[in-house]
Structures are given as C-alpha cells and as structure tokens.
Amino acid sequence: MRLATFNLLHGRSPADGIVDPDRLVAAVASLDADVLALQEVDRGQERSGRADQTALAAHALGAVEARFVPALVGTPGERWRPAEVGDADAEPTYGVGLVSRLPVARWRRIPLGSSPARLPLLIDARRPALVRDEPRVAVAAELAGDGPVGTVVATHLSFAPGVNVVQLLRLARALRDARPPVVLLGDLNLPGPVPPAVLPGWRSLVRATTFPTDDPRVQLDHVLARDPSGLEVTDAAAVPLSVSDHRALVVDVEAVTARP
Known part of the structure; x- marks a missing residue:
C-alpha cells in the first residue's frame, strides 16, 4: 500500500506562480498513491479556477473514495469565517x-481549533506580517477490508508554536478508538523529531526534509503510525513536484507476515 501526503499550496507553482489544474493532476498522478492526504486545498476559489481540487486529485489517481473537509469558508488571507459541519458544500x-483507491467504511471530521492571537508570519522576503491563524481540522477514514492499515487521517496543523502541539495531542486523543493500525498524514508544522516525541505509542514511518521544495531544510510533513508493529516500510521518499513549496512525502507499507 502506498501512502502519501502533499501540501498543495492550492496548486500554485513556486517557479512561475501559476495555478494550472492540468499541472496539478499530473503531479498527483505521478505519486501513484493508494491513499493521499492533501493540505491547503481549494474548492470554488477564484484563484484556482474555482476547481474542486480534491476531486481533481481523486480523478488523477483513479480513486473510488474522496472527502474534502473545509477549515474555512472564504479565502485565506482575505475575508473568511470558520467552517461548520453544515458547510460541506459551501463555496x-x-x-x-x-x-x-480503497473503499472507506466510515468517514469522520475532527475539528482542532486555532490560535486566538494574530501571529507574525513571513509573507514575503522583506518583512513578517501579523496573520490570523486559520481554524484547523482533520478528516479520518476507516478503511474497509483487511489491508495493512485500518484508519488513515489527514490534517494540517497551526504554524503557531505550542498550538500545533496541543492540536496534535487533541487529534491523538480523538483517534484513541480508531481501528488500528492508524496512520496520520499531513503538514504538522513541526520539525521532524517532535511529533513522535510528544506522542507515546506513535512512530514516524519516514524521516526526510520536505520544505522548501527547492532546497529542503526541515521536515514539516509527516507520516506517523500508531500500533505500527504490524507494518513494514518497504520504501519512502520526499518527492519534488511541479506545484507547491512543499515536497510530497511517499511511504510504501505492507503487513508484516508471520515468520516461522
């Protein structure tokens, strides 16, 4: 089973600043993932051609299941409000x-909150700006069948130090009863060794720098597993693509077979 996580940057290329849906589809297709977690995903946004980017990714992979969970209604950096349960079809x-690509038995939306304060963020190369933190959310899917993974989860945590750790702990608690093995994929906005250090019982399945894509110096994107004793990693890589300022993170896993 191939698992992947990719912060899309709403499909924008850092090389030319263009958002091209065909380029996004080609990038996602090249990952050939059975399960793909997506962050910074647009739906109905003018800046990305009003596309449903989750649907584009599903088409690129020939997926049978897909779920987009909005964190906000509006446009990041402009006017927006936190998304609510009834906003699933809002634009x-x-x-x-x-x-x-695998059937899903059950979907679940998990709200994670946000930082109450405006925080400095480097918007361009010249100076930081005070930015209102976006609400954060996770989407979990319990997979049907007897594959090596029981539950997969996608999320994008706050850039606010400390807040992201609180959100990660909150998410782990929400997943206590999820069908194991549980695999959490996403941009956690935490450097490589931190997530497994604060989550007892969880293990990182890959260590590789993912940001920025042209000269990666830090791992912000992660694939973590709870109850990982039944999983064996057969391959893993951080993959540069034609869109986004993050590299995609790809991990191949299989069930550990009993040895005589």
Missing part, C-alpha cells in the same frame, strides 16, 4: 482532503 472553501 469558496479551503481545507484538507483525503483520497483513497
């Missing part, structure tokens, strides 16, 4: 997505 929206 324009922005959030996270989860795409699967």
Whole structure:
C-alpha cells in the first residue's frame, strides 16, 4: 500500500506562480498513491479556477473514495469565517482532503481549533506580517477490508508554536478508538523529531526534509503510525513536484507476515 501526503499550496507553482489544474493532476498522478492526504486545498476559489481540487486529485489517481473537509469558508488571507459541519458544500472553501483507491467504511471530521492571537508570519522576503491563524481540522477514514492499515487521517496543523502541539495531542486523543493500525498524514508544522516525541505509542514511518521544495531544510510533513508493529516500510521518499513549496512525502507499507 502506498501512502502519501502533499501540501498543495492550492496548486500554485513556486517557479512561475501559476495555478494550472492540468499541472496539478499530473503531479498527483505521478505519486501513484493508494491513499493521499492533501493540505491547503481549494474548492470554488477564484484563484484556482474555482476547481474542486480534491476531486481533481481523486480523478488523477483513479480513486473510488474522496472527502474534502473545509477549515474555512472564504479565502485565506482575505475575508473568511470558520467552517461548520453544515458547510460541506459551501463555496469558496479551503481545507484538507483525503483520497483513497480503497473503499472507506466510515468517514469522520475532527475539528482542532486555532490560535486566538494574530501571529507574525513571513509573507514575503522583506518583512513578517501579523496573520490570523486559520481554524484547523482533520478528516479520518476507516478503511474497509483487511489491508495493512485500518484508519488513515489527514490534517494540517497551526504554524503557531505550542498550538500545533496541543492540536496534535487533541487529534491523538480523538483517534484513541480508531481501528488500528492508524496512520496520520499531513503538514504538522513541526520539525521532524517532535511529533513522535510528544506522542507515546506513535512512530514516524519516514524521516526526510520536505520544505522548501527547492532546497529542503526541515521536515514539516509527516507520516506517523500508531500500533505500527504490524507494518513494514518497504520504501519512502520526499518527492519534488511541479506545484507547491512543499515536497510530497511517499511511504510504501505492507503487513508484516508471520515468520516461522
């Protein structure tokens, strides 16, 4: 089973600043993932041609299941409000997505909150600006059948130090009763060793720098597993693509077979 996570940057290329849906589809297709977690995903946004980017990713992979969960209604950096349960079909929206070639038995939306304060963020190369933190959310899918993974989860945590750790712990608690093995995929906005250090019982399935894509110096994107003793990683890589300022993170896993 191939698992992947990709912060799309709403499909924008850092090389030319263009958002091209065909370029996005080609990038996602090249990952050939069975399960793909998506962050910074647009739906109905003018800046990305009003596309449903989760649906584009599902089409690119030939997926049978896909779910977009909005974190906000409106446009990041402009006017927006936190998304609510009834906003599943609202537009324009922005959030996270989860795409699967495998049947899903049950979907779940998990709200994670946001930082109450405006925080400095480097918007351009010249100076930081005070930015209102976006609400954060996760989407979990319990996979049907007897594959090596029981539950997959996609999320994008806050850039606010400390807030992201609180959100990660909140998410782990929400997943206590999820069908194991549980795999959490996403941009956690935490450097490589931190997530497994604060989550007892969870293990990182890949260590690789993912940001920025042209000269990656830090791992912000993660694939973590709870109850991982039944999983064996056969391959893993951080993959540069033609869109986004993040590299995609790809992990191949299989069930550990009993040895005589």
